[in-house]
Amino acid sequence: xxxxxxxxxxxxxxxxxxxxxxxxxxxxxxVIIAPITEKNKESLALSIVRSYICDHVNIVWxxxxxxxxxxxxxxxxxxxxxxxxxxxxxxxQVAFLTLGDPMMYSTYIYVYNxxxxxxxxxxxxxxxxxxCDIASKTGFPLVEGKEILTVVPATNDSEFLEQTLDTGDxxxxxxxxxxxDDVMKKLxxxxxxxxAVMVSNSGMPDEEIYYNLDEIKNKKLKYLTTIxxxxxxx
Amino acid sequence: xxxxxxxxxxxxxxxxxxxxxxxxxxxxxxVIIAPITEKNKESLALSIVRSYICDHVNIVWxxxxxxxxxxxxxxxxxxxxxxxxxxxxxxxQVAFLTLGDPMMYSTYIYVYNxxxxxxxxxxxxxxxxxxCDIASKTGFPLVEGKEILTVVPATNDSEFLEQTLDTGDxxxxxxxxxxxDDVMKKLxxxxxxxxAVMVSNSGMPDEEIYYNLDEIKNKKLKYLTTIxxxxxxx
Numbered sequence: 001x002x003x004x005x006x007x008x009x010x011x012x013x014x015x016x017x018x019x020x021x022x023x024x025x026x027x028x029x030x031v032i033i034a035p036i037t038e039k040n041k042e043s044l045a046l047s048i049v050r051s052y053i054c055d056h057v058n059i060v061w062x063x064x065x066x067x068x069x070x071x072x073x074x075x076x077x078x079x080x081x082x083x084x085x086x087x088x089x090x091x092x093q094v095a096f097l098t099l100g101d102p103m104m105y106s107t108y109i110y111v112y113n114x115x116x117x118x119x120x121x122x123x124x125x126x127x128x129x130x131x132c133d134i135a136s137k138t139g140f141p142l143v144e145g146k147e148i149l150t151v152v153p154a155t156n157d158s159e160f161l162e163q164t165l166d167t168g169d170x171x172x173x174x175x176x177x178x179x180x181d182d183v184m185k186k187l188x189x190x191x192x193x194x195x196a197v198m199v200s201n202s203g204m205p206d207e208e209i210y211y212n213l214d215e216i217k218n219k220k221l222k223y224l225t226t227i228x229x230x231x232x233x234x
Numbered sequence: 235x236x237x238x239x240x241x242x243x244x245x246x247x248x249x250x251x252x253x254x255x256x257x258x259x260x261x262x263x264x265v266i267i268a269p270i271t272e273k274n275k276e277s278l279a280l281s282i283v284r285s286y287i288c289d290h291v292n293i294v295w296x297x298x299x300x301x302x303x304x305x306x307x308x309x310x311x312x313x314x315x316x317x318x319x320x321x322x323x324x325x326x327q328v329a330f331l332t333l334g335d336p337m338m339y340s341t342y343i344y345v346y347n348x349x350x351x352x353x354x355x356x357x358x359x360x361x362x363x364x365x366c367d368i369a370s371k372t373g374f375p376l377v378e379g380k381e382i383l384t385v386v387p388a389t390n391d392s393e394f395l396e397q398t399l400d401t402g403d404x405x406x407x408x409x410x411x412x413x414x415d416d417v418m419k420k421l422x423x424x425x426x427x428x429x430a431v432m433v434s435n436s437g438m439p440d441e442e443i444y445y446n447l448d449e450i451k452n453k454k455l456k457y458l459t460t461i462x463x464x465x466x467x468x
Binding site for chain 2: 015
């Protein structure tokens with residue numbers, strides 16, 4: 001049997017938000033790859049699927065360094081790619097885990113691009129995005145009728161971010177942990193702060209939900225923190 | 235036991251893309267509500283979950299008319315709301331099915347707004363969006379790094395749509411069935427046409443995938459047709 005590479009979206013955190021397709025893929029996998037960073041050796045994605053992993057499975061932790069040193073990064077990625085191809089050449093079913101959806105802001109996209117011309121079959125399984133999860137759990141509709149949804153990482157530079165907030169009525173702000181105070185100022189200025197919710201680690205045991213964003217000051221936020229917001233209509 | 239109202243996202247079409255949470259909710263429901271239009275009496279959402287519906291369940295088809303006659307619409311919605319509250323008052327678990335994700339462009343949002351102050355518990359279960367499904371199956375990453383994703387219904391007026399296409403690099407165009415030729419012209423002008431895919435009825439038996447959009451002329455498209463596109467970088 002030929003090796004197949006699967007990119008498996010495991011959703012935002014709650015194992016009940018796994019799709020059947022994700023579960024079936026994990027149950028039949030020979031090798032499960034859990035991406036980790038150098039700082040964080042725990043794989044959240046792995047913990048979400050843990051109860052579906054069979055005894056015989058080979059779990060492989062691959063480090064994807066969060067570094068600006070391109071040589072270091074290129075070398076790590078090349079090694080990870082070579083390791084994956086090694087398993088595929090042995091005919092293994094390899095499942096690469098990815099939080100949320102695999103085709104949105106994920107390490108999997110880079111791995112996919114490295115492997116797509118390798119000749120092996122690649123199958124990608126979509127996952128529930130964090131912003132859909134947050135919208136459902138807080139009762140906050142993302143977009144209705146002809147409205148436009150703008151999804152933007154808050155790690156963008158300040159001026160560009162301000163411009164985006166000014167033009168978008170319905171917003172999803174990803175990764176707000178870094179520039180939180182600045183993001184709050186901008187949301188206030190652009191008229192989004194009155195109808196906004198923020199969730200950290202959605203669906204995980206340490207989930208935190210904030211409804212009154214303008215009351216939060218100098219807060220140390222978790223990495224997986226997302227704001228959804230809608231501009232007040234005049 | 236008190237009645238609970240569930241909004242259940244059933245994903246884009248493939249029953250294997252249901253989440254465990256959606257399946258568990260459908261299995262325990264007393265009443266399942268399948269929204270239909272006057273034109274289309276078949277409920278696609280119902281066909282997706284069909285194999286998980288228990289024998290004793292009461293399936294209710296509710297018509298949500300697609301009309302500009304506000305009186306007709308208001309009356310239909312009021313009747314649907316009254317019917318749902320009737321079940322909830324009897325202590326029933328009521329599951330309202332919704333294609334894709336419940337908080338994005340859905341009839342469920344209107345029903346949710348009608349019921350949110352009724353005093354009954356409402357739980358919403360997110361679903362896989364059509365655009366995440368399309369991105370995965372076509373190997374087309376939606377957004378990477380600091381990129382912005384813009385999700386826009388192609389039913390918006392022509393000038394506004396053109397403006398949105400001009401400013402967004404990474405696009406999801408929903409409901410392109412109506413103004414397809416105009417949308418194609420605009421995508422060509424804005425530099426998105428070379429890297430674009432279009433899918434009709436994603437995950438359904440009659441799914442159609444188009445990779446070369448500029449070769450399609452005068453095509454009659456299905457209602458559930460979505461384009462994802464990325465502007466060529468110079």
